[in-house]
Amino acid sequence: xxxxxxxxxxxxxxxxxxxxxxxxxxxxxxxxxxxxxxxxxxxxxxxxxxxxxxxxxxxxxxxxxxxxxxxxxxxxxxxxxxxxxxxxxxxxxxxxxxxxxxxxxxxxxxxx
Amino acid sequence: xxxxxxxxxxxxxxxxxxxxxxxxxxxxxxxxxxxxxxxxxxxxxxxxxxxxxxxxxxxxxxxxxxxxxxxxxxxxxxxxxxxxxxxxxxxxxxxxxxxxxxxxxxxxxxxxxxx
Numbered sequence: 001x002x003x004x005x006x007x008x009x010x011x012x013x014x015x016x017x018x019x020x021x022x023x024x025x026x027x028x029x030x031x032x033x034x035x036x037x038x039x040x041x042x043x044x045x046x047x048x049x050x051x052x053x054x055x056x057x058x059x060x061x062x063x064x065x066x067x068x069x070x071x072x073x074x075x076x077x078x079x080x081x082x083x084x085x086x087x088x089x090x091x092x093x094x095x096x097x098x099x100x101x102x103x104x105x106x107x108x109x110x111x112x
Numbered sequence: 113x114x115x116x117x118x119x120x121x122x123x124x125x126x127x128x129x130x131x132x133x134x135x136x137x138x139x140x141x142x143x144x145x146x147x148x149x150x151x152x153x154x155x156x157x158x159x160x161x162x163x164x165x166x167x168x169x170x171x172x173x174x175x176x177x178x179x180x181x182x183x184x185x186x187x188x189x190x191x192x193x194x195x196x197x198x199x200x201x202x203x204x205x206x207x208x209x210x211x212x213x214x215x216x217x218x219x220x221x222x223x224x225x226x227x
Contacts, residue, residue, distance in 0.1 A: 034215060043116075043202055043218035044155075089154065093214075098143055098162045099170070100216055104154040 002027045006090045006103035013080055013110050021075040021106045023064075023090035031092040033057075033066050033073040038087045038105070047075075047088070080110045114138050116219035118203050124225045125193040133188040133222050135203030143206045144186035145170075145216065146178060148199040155202065161186055193226045200224070 007022040025033065032051045036044040048057030053068035062077045073090060090103040116137045125131055137144065142163045147155040157170030161180040175197060177189045186205075190197060200223050204216040 036218075043220045044204075044216075045218070046215045049215055098160060098168075099157060100145075102155040104152060 002031070002092060002094055002099075002101045004090050004092055004101050004103040006088075007106050009087075009105070010107040010109060013108070015082055015110055015112050016079045017110075019075070019077040019080045019084075019108070021088055021090075021108070023073045023075065023103060025071050025073065025090075025092050025101075027071075027092055027094065027101075029095060031094055033064070034091040034093065034100075035062070035064055035073070035075050036089040036091060036102075038089065040086075044089060080108070082110045082112055084108060085110050116203055116205055116217050118201075118219035118222050120222060121220065122223050124227065125190075126227055127194060129193050130189065130191050131193065132190075133201055133203075133224075134185070135187065135219060136185045137203075137205040137217070138184065139205060139207075139217065140183070141205040141207045141217075142183070144180065145204040145206075146176075146186070146188045147202045147204065148172065148197075149202060149221075150199050158188065158201075193224075195226045198224060198226045 003026045034049045035047040037047045038044045048059040050057040050066035056065045064075045087105045087107045089105045119134045145160040146158040156172045159178040161167045164183045179187045200221045202221050203219040206216045207214045
């Protein structure tokens with residue numbers, strides 16, 4: 001079946017540090033991959049996506065590359081800001097179904 | 113553009129009471145979803161509706177019912193609330209087409225406490 005495994009948190013970084021949040025997936029066929037961000041008290045917002053192997057999704061300085069050979073979609077940012085403090089969810093969408101599969105979320109806190 | 117709206121934002125119920133969570137989207141999406149979010153467990157799908165007039169169970173449907181009232185609205189009903197249903201509930205919508213995939217858009221959530 002389909003599933004997403006992401007790095008356990010919480011993660012605490014100093015401002016301007018490099019961020020990596022690991023995500024690996026199991027899926028049949030050719031899923032699309034997503035990173036969502038959830039700020040305190042809000043719903044999830046799409047951060048970036050990639051729909052086929054070797055695609056790189058990017059937004060607001062965040063990047064993730066769809067690696068089919070390692071079934072991974074790691075989230076990276078070169079220099080985090082306090083405003084990046086949030087919970088980050090990796091997710092996949094099965095093209096043959098109508099469902100999303102989410103990881104458990106990774107909480108990030110950036111301190112000044 | 114309102115996107116996905118949910119009501120109420122907060123609710124406290126006593127065990128055994130019933131209630132309906134409302135969700136509406138104005139993006140003309142075919143597919144709508146209900147999730148619950150619990151600490152350490154991410155989002156779990158309760159029910160979804162691929163199109164108006166159809167509904168299907170997700171991972172955790174027990175204790176819930178849904179109604180796809182029209183293309184815009186998708187409600188979630190708790191007939192007899194239990195403390196295990198204390199959670200944050202999110203509604204989402206997407207424009208799904210078989211063979212492609214599209215991102216889901218989420219509402220702001222309903223925080224439900226059952227005492």
